[in-house]
Amino acid sequence: MSLKNIFFMVLTSTYAVSSFAAATKPPTASLQVAPLTAPASDVPTTKSLQVTSAWARASTNAIQAGKNNNSAAYFKIINNSSEERQITDVTSDVANTVELHNSFVNESGISKMVKVDKLVIPAQGNIELKPGGIHIMLIELRRHLKPGDKFIMTLHFADKTQQVVEVDVRDNAN
Numbered sequence: 001m002s003l004k005n006i007f008f009m010v011l012t013s014t015y016a017v018s019s020f021a022a023a024t025k026p027p028t029a030s031l032q033v034a035p036l037t038a039p040a041s042d043v044p045t046t047k048s049l050q051v052t053s054a055w056a057r058a059s060t061n062a063i064q065a066g067k068n069n070n071s072a073a074y075f076k077i078i079n080n081s082s083e084e085r086q087i088t089d090v091t092s093d094v095a096n097t098v099e100l101h102n103s104f105v106n107e108s109g110i111s112k113m114v115k116v117d118k119l120v121i122p123a124q125g126n127i128e129l130k131p132g133g134i135h136i137m138l139i140e141l142r143r144h145l146k147p148g149d150k151f152i153m154t155l156h157f158a159d160k161t162q163q164v165v166e167v168d169v170r171d172n173a174n
């Protein structure tokens with residue numbers, strides 16, 4: 001075999017290895033993102049979570065600098081799968097900061113909130129976020145949330161998947 005042929009073989013095998021590596025690259029996280037148009041009550045599959053009754057408290061004032069312009073979002077989430085799921089983060093463009101919160105009443109009878117790291121949805125179970133309990137805290141709203149408005153929140157799970165939720169803005173009293 002001539003030196004030229006050996007050189008050619010090395011070249012082609014290098015090419016084969018690199019193209020194989022490219023073809024077997026794991027899918028990027030963006031492939032797992034639900035489309036923005038997905039309705040909140042998407043039909044559940046064995047892998048997915050069903051989110052129902054997603055709503056957020058209307059903000060009391062138009063956004064003004066220095067005002068207490070926070071809100072909170074609530075929903076029920078049902079896990080039909082046989083695996084526990086954990087919400088580790090929530091994002092939305094309606095607020096500068098979005099946090100997972102739990103409410104409790106302290107020994108003086110005063111209602112307090114505490115930030116939590118994650119929300120665990122047990123296998124074949126559900127959790128309900130509601131006023132006075134677990135909620136999604138929307139801190140420093142970027143716009144006034146009026147009753148009848150809708151906005152999008154993205155739930156981020158510990159397994160790196162995401163789920164988009166459409167949230168209805170409602171009056172506090174309703």
Ligand SMILES: [Cu+2]
Nearest residue numbers: 101113135137
């Ligand atoms: Cu809170």
